[in-house]
Amino acid sequence: MRDLPTHDEAVERLRGALSDLPPDAPLRLAKPSSNLFRFGARDRAPGLPTEGLDQVLSIDAEARTAEVGGLITYDRLVEATLAHGLMPHVVPQLKTITLGGAVAGLGIESTSFFAGLPHEWVREMDVLTGSGELVTAARDGEHAELLRGLPNSYGTLGYALRLVIDLQPVKPFVTVRHLRFDDAAACFAAMAEICASRVHDGRTVDFLDGVVFGPTEMYLSVGTFADEVPYTSDYTGMGVYYKSVRERRVDHLRVADYLWRWDTDWFWCSAAFGVQNPVVRALWPRQLRRSDVYRKLVALDQRHGFTARLDSMRGKRSEFVVQDVEVPIERAAEFLAEFCAEVPIRPIWLCPLALADSSAWPLYPLAPGETYVNFGFWATAPLAEGQPADHHNRYVERLVDSLGGHKSLYSTVHYERSEFWRHYNGEAYGRLKERYDPRGRFPDLYEKVAGDHATV
Numbered sequence: 001m002r003d004l005p006t007h008d009e010a011v012e013r014l015r016g017a018l019s020d021l022p023p024d025a026p027l028r029l030a031k032p033s034s035n036l037f038r039f040g041a042r043d044r045a046p047g048l049p050t051e052g053l054d055q056v057l058s059i060d061a062e063a064r065t066a067e068v069g070g071l072i073t074y075d076r077l078v079e080a081t082l083a084h085g086l087m088p089h090v091v092p093q094l095k096t097i098t099l100g101g102a103v104a105g106l107g108i109e110s111t112s113f114f115a116g117l118p119h120e121w122v123r124e125m126d127v128l129t130g131s132g133e134l135v136t137a138a139r140d141g142e143h144a145e146l147l148r149g150l151p152n153s154y155g156t157l158g159y160a161l162r163l164v165i166d167l168q169p170v171k172p173f174v175t176v177r178h179l180r181f182d183d184a185a186a187c188f189a190a191m192a193e194i195c196a197s198r199v200h201d202g203r204t205v206d207f208l209d210g211v212v213f214g215p216t217e218m219y220l221s222v223g224t225f226a227d228e229v230p231y232t233s234d235y236t237g238m239g240v241y242y243k244s245v246r247e248r249r250v251d252h253l254r255v256a257d258y259l260w261r262w263d264t265d266w267f268w269c270s271a272a273f274g275v276q277n278p279v280v281r282a283l284w285p286r287q288l289r290r291s292d293v294y295r296k297l298v299a300l301d302q303r304h305g306f307t308a309r310l311d312s313m314r315g316k317r318s319e320f321v322v323q324d325v326e327v328p329i330e331r332a333a334e335f336l337a338e339f340c341a342e343v344p345i346r347p348i349w350l351c352p353l354a355l356a357d358s359s360a361w362p363l364y365p366l367a368p369g370e371t372y373v374n375f376g377f378w379a380t381a382p383l384a385e386g387q388p389a390d391h392h393n394r395y396v397e398r399l400v401d402s403l404g405g406h407k408s409l410y411s412t413v414h415y416e417r418s419e420f421w422r423h424y425n426g427e428a429y430g431r432l433k434e435r436y437d438p439r440g441r442f443p444d445l446y447e448k449v450a451g452d453h454a455t456v
Helices: 007-020 074-082 099-105 144-149 184-197 241-247 255-259 269-273 278-283 291-304 306-313 329-342 391-402 417-423 426-436 445-453
Strands: 056-060 065-069 086-088 122-129 134-138 158-169 173-181 207-214 217-226 250-254 318-328 348-353 372-382
Touching: 007 122, 007 158, 056 074, 065 074, 074 086, 074 099, 074 255, 099 158, 122 144, 134 144, 144 426, 173 184, 173 241, 173 255, 184 207, 184 217, 184 329, 184 348, 207 241, 207 329, 217 241, 250 255, 269 291, 269 372, 291 306, 318 329, 318 391, 329 348, 329 372, 329 391, 417 426, 417 445
Parallel strands: none
Antiparallel strands: 056 065, 065 158, 086 158, 122 134, 122 158, 173 217, 173 250, 207 217, 207 348, 318 372, 348 372
16 A cells, blocks of 8 residues: 655645646645535536645644644544643534634634634644745744635635644543523523633533524533543434433533534434434444535535425425524524524524634634624525525525624625625735735635625
8 A cells, every 4th residue: 555645745746736737727625525515616626636634743742732734634633632632722513624624714613612713723834825835824924914814715815734733631521511591582691601701500611502493492501521420422323412402401421522422413414314213323334424424415416406306396495504604692692583583494503602812813803802603504494485596595694794793604605796895804805815826826715605606
């Protein structure tokens, strides 16, 4: 078996492949998996070679840092850091999200209420720019502007090929307490209190997220590191994690099982493939119960239109509504009430977040000192007669805008160009684009994320 290239060899191979392409050729990395929900022709174009860019280069347990390739997936990164009793400050909830992808495209998880987003913990990174130059962007220095501008650029300013990130210590277990609320205002008031104090019922809170099953049934899941626990649950088998939120008041998991609790069933979306049916689940191989497998099935359906044809045969129409949005916590109850009244999608994921410090991240302008609530909803929604094909997605965009919120760009985008750049700081993006991709080798951010929906 051929040895993998070293990291430096992999970088040179990638740079050579970039320089060999015609100037107008579409650029993308040949990643083995994706967590984006855009399925256009660009995503099927041949990709630049990435073999060897997913390695752990070093872990300094004393300094609590890791130096890794930008294409390393979080499951490999976490496995390596847990061996040293450490973990990244923010571990996005799906195993095959890459570190470089989480930095350029944002990532969030249940530590985000105090630890912010993954890019806030990057000390430095090597970035391959559109000119083929490899620059090192650090918190200070010549390319500090690129380090701050890469988050939410989605590979349109350059590719992060090597990163040095800060880590935090862990304990072997996580104890989770599920708190039920029948009223949204009470739920978000409790969330705000926990975010402000990092304490609940006299215990330190290390993790916080939640699930909405309906307007009068919602849960906050409060997690605390533990050295010892009376038992541990395993949701990679017949059990389904999100169902346990309703069934248990207290639960205990190994730290790795907690970090990947959502991956086995892609939150709750595995139900669309029958995987939560006990008979199907028993027959579905355990190693294939994971988010990247389900995402590939969705991509196959989107490409060949199986669901669309079935809907047509039944005389029905539906819309793919897969989004994550953030609104200020004081407007969260208002968002939930409006959403539940207009969009028939349940459950909904809740995850509070706040910037870890007061630094500015120009392309995703969250306000320092402000706590937001991320709402995640991922399903198809029926369309009534006369409603346009993008009815629900456009409704969500208008609602989020009216409440002073933001929307993640990993899925469909329906904003007009001027409105898009108003949200995502077109002036700052233009300066970065001119400096680091002056010949336009990488796509424009709006064109990339809006795709077929792009409008003037």
